[in-house]
Amino acid sequence: MSDNVTTTTGDLPTDFIRSIINDDQAAGAYDGRVVTRFPPEPNGYLHIGHAKSICLNFGVGEQYDGARCHMRFDDTNPTREDIEYVESILADVQWLGFDWGEHLYYASDYFEQLYRYAEQLILDGNAYVDGLTADEMREYRGTLTEPGRESPWRNRSTEENLDLFRRMRAGEFSDGDYVLRARIDMASPNLNMRDPVLYRIRHAEHHRTGDDWCIYPMYDYAHSLSDSIEGITHSLCTLEFEDHRPLYDWCQEALGIYRSRQIEFARLNLTHTVMSKRRLRQLVEEGHVNGWDDPRMPTISALRRRGYTPESIRDMCERVGVARRNTVTELALLEHCLREDLNRHAPRRMAVLHPLKVVITNYPEGESEEFQAINNPEDETMGTRGVPFSREIYIERDDFMEDPPRRFYRLSPGREVRLRYACLITCTDVVKDADGNVVEVHCTYDPDSRGGNAPDGRRVQGTIHWVSAAHAVPLEARLYDNLFTEADPAGSDADFLKLINHDSLEVVTALAEPALASANVGDRYQFERLGYFCADVDTKPGAPVFNRTTTLRDTWARISGRQQ
RNA sequence: UGGGGAUUAGUCUAGUGGUAAGACGCCUGACUCUGGAUCAGGUAUCACAGGUUCGAAUCCUGUAUCCCCAGCCA
Numbered sequence: 001m002s003d004n005v006t007t008t009t010g011d012l013p014t015d016f017i018r019s020i021i022n023d024d025q026a027a028g029a030y031d032g033r034v035v036t037r038f039p040p041e042p043n044g045y046l047h048i049g050h051a052k053s054i055c056l057n058f059g060v061g062e063q064y065d066g067a068r069c070h071m072r073f074d075d076t077n078p079t080r081e082d083i084e085y086v087e088s089i090l091a092d093v094q095w096l097g098f099d100w101g102e103h104l105y106y107a108s109d110y111f112e113q114l115y116r117y118a119e120q121l122i123l124d125g126n127a128y129v130d131g132l133t134a135d136e137m138r139e140y141r142g143t144l145t146e147p148g149r150e151s152p153w154r155n156r157s158t159e160e161n162l163d164l165f166r167r168m169r170a171g172e173f174s175d176g177d178y179v180l181r182a183r184i185d186m187a188s189p190n191l192n193m194r195d196p197v198l199y200r201i202r203h204a205e206h207h208r209t210g211d212d213w214c215i216y217p218m219y220d221y222a223h224s225l226s227d228s229i230e231g232i233t234h235s236l237c238t239l240e241f242e243d244h245r246p247l248y249d250w251c252q253e254a255l256g257i258y259r260s261r262q263i264e265f266a267r268l269n270l271t272h273t274v275m276s277k278r279r280l281r282q283l284v285e286e287g288h289v290n291g292w293d294d295p296r297m298p299t300i301s302a303l304r305r306r307g308y309t310p311e312s313i314r315d316m317c318e319r320v321g322v323a324r325r326n327t328v329t330e331l332a333l334l335e336h337c338l339r340e341d342l343n344r345h346a347p348r349r350m351a352v353l354h355p356l357k358v359v360i361t362n363y364p365e366g367e368s369e370e371f372q373a374i375n376n377p378e379d380e381t382m383g384t385r386g387v388p389f390s391r392e393i394y395i396e397r398d399d400f401m402e403d404p405p406r407r408f409y410r411l412s413p414g415r416e417v418r419l420r421y422a423c424l425i426t427c428t429d430v431v432k433d434a435d436g437n438v439v440e441v442h443c444t445y446d447p448d449s450r451g452g453n454a455p456d457g458r459r460v461q462g463t464i465h466w467v468s469a470a471h472a473v474p475l476e477a478r479l480y481d482n483l484f485t486e487a488d489p490a491g492s493d494a495d496f497l498k499l500i501n502h503d504s505l506e507v508v509t510a511l512a513e514p515a516l517a518s519a520n521v522g523d524r525y526q527f528e529r530l531g532y533f534c535a536d537v538d539t540k541p542g543a544p545v546f547n548r549t550t551t552l553r554d555t556w557a558r559i560s561g562r563q564q
Numbered sequence: 565u566g567g568g569g570a571u572u573a574g575u576c577u578a579g580u581g582g583u584a585a586g587a588c589g590c591c592u593g594a595c596u597c598u599g600g601a602u603c604a605g606g607u608a609u610c611a612c613a614g615g616u617u618c619g620a621a622u623c624c625u626g627u628a629u630c631c632c633c634a635g636c637c638a
Contacts, residue, residue, distance in 0.1 A: 015577085041638050077637065134636055141634055145566045148634090179636050189567040191634050200636035219638045243568055243633050264569090266631095271575085277638095319587060321577045323570095326631055330575050333588050343601060378601070409599075418597055452597050463597050529598045555599045 015322035017263055021060065021234060030233040034067035036060050037232050038093070039107075039223065041074045042085035042207070045292045045299045046092045048313065048334075049275045052268040055317035057236055058098040070230055071100035075108045076222045078206035086207070092300040096310045105230060107222045108208045114217050114225055115169065117255055118180060118199060122161045126254045127198060128154055129164040130181045137179075140186070141194055147187035148194045154183065168201055171214045175201050182221075184250065192247045196220060220244055224251035227260040235260045238267040239324065268320060269328040272482035273298045274490045288500055289483070295536075295547050296483040296504050306480065307524050307534025307549030309345075312338040328488055335550050342524060342532045342549070347375045347382055350420065350465045351512035351527045353477055355394035357469065360425060362444045363391040368470065371451065373421040387513050389422050392469035394511050396529075399464040400441055402430055407559055409461035411441070417462040420528060424449040424460060465528045472511035475544040478536065479506040510546075519544050526552070 014022075021034055036057040040050065061069025071093065075081050093100070107114075121127035130153045132140060142148030156164075168178055180199035188194055198221040203214045217225075224247070227235045235248075242264045252259050269275060274283075275298060283289050283297070292299050295306035303313065315337040320329050350373070368390040375382040399410040399417075411417045416426040429442035448455050452463075481504045489496040516525070519535040526532050531551035538545040 039638090043638080074638065080637075130636095137636075138634075143566085143634060147566090176636065181636095191567080194634085197636050202636085216636095218636075223638085239569070240632055241638090245568095266570090319576075321587095323577070325570050327576065330588070333576070336588060339600090348598080374597095377598080407599090420597060422597095460597090462599080465598075526598085526600085529600070552598075552600050557599090559599080 016324070017056070017234070017236060017265060017322055018060065018063075020263060021064070024233070025064065032066070033231070033233055034060065034064040035070065035231055035233045036067075036236060037070040037072050037227065037230065039072045039074045039226075040089050041077070041080075042082065042089060043077070043080040044085060044277045044281070045301055046089050047275055047280065047300060048270060048273075048298045048303065049268045050092075051096060051300060051313050052317045052320065052322075053236070053238070054093055054096055054098060055314055056265070056322055058093075058100075059318075060234070060236075068103060069098070069100060070103040070105055070232070072105040072226060072230070073107065074219065074223060074226075075106055075206070075208065076217050076219060078202060078204040078216065081207055083207045088301060092304075095304060096300070096313065105226075106208060107217075107226050108206060110222070110226055110229055111209060111213055111217070113229065114222060115215075117225060117257075118165065118217075118221075119162065121182070121198070121254060122165060122180075123158060124254065125158065125183065127161070127180055127182050128156055129161050129168070129178050130154070130195075131178055134176060137197075141191065142186070144191070150186050151181070151195070154195070165199075168199070168215050169213070171203070173201055175203055177201060180215075182247075182250070182254075184247075190243055190246055192220070192244050193250070196247060220247045221251055224248040224260075225255075225257070227262075228252050228255075228258040231258060232260040235262045237262060237264055239264050239326070264324070265322050266324055266326050268317070269326075269488075270298060270334065271328055271331045271487040272484050272489075273331070274484070274496055276490065279490065279496060282497070283483075286497075288497065295478070296480055305534075305537065306547050307532060308334075308338055309341050309524075312341045315341070328491075330487075331482070338532070338550055339553070342526060344378050345376075346524045346526045346532055348373070348377075348528050349513055349516050349525045350387065350467055351475065351477070351510045351516060351530070351533075352394045352396050352465065352467050352472075353479070353508050353510045353527075353530060354397040355511050356397045356400055356438070357440045358393050358395050358425070358466070359440060359442050360391050360393070360445045361428065361442050362447075365391055367391070368468065369450075371421045385515055387421060387515075388468045388471040389419075390468045390470045393419070393466045394469055394472060395419075395441075395464055395466050399462075400427075400438065402438060405560065405563055407563075408556075410464055411443075411462070415462075416460050417464055418449075418452055418460050419466045420463050421452055422450075422466065423447075423452065424454055465530075467511050467513050469511075471514050473514055473517040473544075475510050475512050475516060475546055476538075477508050477510040477533065477546050477548060479508065479548045480504060481506075512544075516544060517542065519546075524549070 038057045058069045130151050140149045179197045181195045184193045186194045199215045202216050245262050248262045293301040293305050316334045370386040372384045373387045404412040413427050423445050425443040425445045431440035433439050483504050484499045485501045486499045489499040523535045532549040533546040536545040536547050
């Protein structure tokens, strides 16, 4: 079997990139090594789009025998980068469950070597120092349809170039006075090859190298050489860098150094959110959300805070696959992965978001008892817990209708339903306020149905959740919905800010069973029949705050919506 | 009007000449002390037009549409 390569591949996904790697392995390319890298610039927070790249790069790094993935910061622009971002990025990658081992690198660690390579390019006649201003350079560059013109400084002597470049490094010039450019082809139809800038002067303090440097390498140059220095075999990046590949190759070729291969894939886009750094920053800075980790944001830190599990995010990335066409994945897929994970692992609790008082008129006043509730029907090892019950309880407002439509089988006058894990109750009376709003419901319970079933075997259609009024603990519940009303806000003709969903957050005081009072930050539960909730960092002792991570699938909502 | 990519169901993704696969979504139904979960079934002729072939999503030709590129950002 020719496709029997030496990998640890089980039923892992195959995609065009892994196919290429498999072929390389079969052909013995790169001495059988597989080395990838995840190379973020530390100038912002990681988002779900980055997760795809992380899963791909680290996934490949784990998949093949002896393979690895380097964590490398592309920190070549000191004016926008910060150590704060380095730390958050590292934490997010770790939280997602990936490990770079010893292989944590920074492009800034290579500055000296990158500089020496630049001198070599000058010596070989492959680079020159240009004195054109930024505006002039733009003019000389030409357009998409017209070739560029060569800079008057393009043919300086090697000695002069070397002298100028050394003086650039020495700090003799101001920002913008000079740049180092590759000498390639001003007539190239690929604009990236029209003598691209390799180094620019920036008198700025770098978060790692301080003021050691006042010249900084550009992305194309630094990235290509960093990959080469680290012996990266497959350099995986997104589609927009496709036009840069000739330059990526040129840098390594011109210097005669180790050759890495760049392969591009389509980035992840998700419906009902935006992914560009610019838009995310705008949402934060203009106060449309409460910071980078606002649970409505698509950042990793926000998803974590909202209650998403790393497993669900990785699962989604795997299911989406890797290909070369621009796509927008439905948020529903991520939600599905989340529900699948949490359904198996999250303990169940009862809480009422919008309480309606129910008095069980035939239950003795001042008394209470405890019913046993199953913590997770999907996993009996999670055991049971006691839930207190008494004469007055709260149920969800939506679970009562005085004049119910067809197919509504919850509580209404004369109707019997089951209180989950407790007993059967029948509605006998409705109490209204002066405006005709239902403020209280009276019921009787069947004492023989304790535990949830009637001995005569009669069935009820509905089972609803509840909490005992006397034992209920209040908690703040933050109910989130999509941040945007449209599937593709960035792709819309309208300004994306106009598509913000103004009902994306509803805060309510819920009433919950006592077991929820002691929740710790980060604890995840399923609130029965409502959704999955996660204790927020704002939780204080005795004052729990829960984020609704996602709702449960709601068949009734669909039916009732259709009936209207 | 330059160059580089892409085009398979509502959404992702597989298929690389032998008669369209999987997942999500949606629709039906079963079951159910979460209208949850679970289970069963349904849901496309492969952008279009020609051509080659016994046979094409797969090969050829042409057309259309969409995305990216003119930072001393990455």
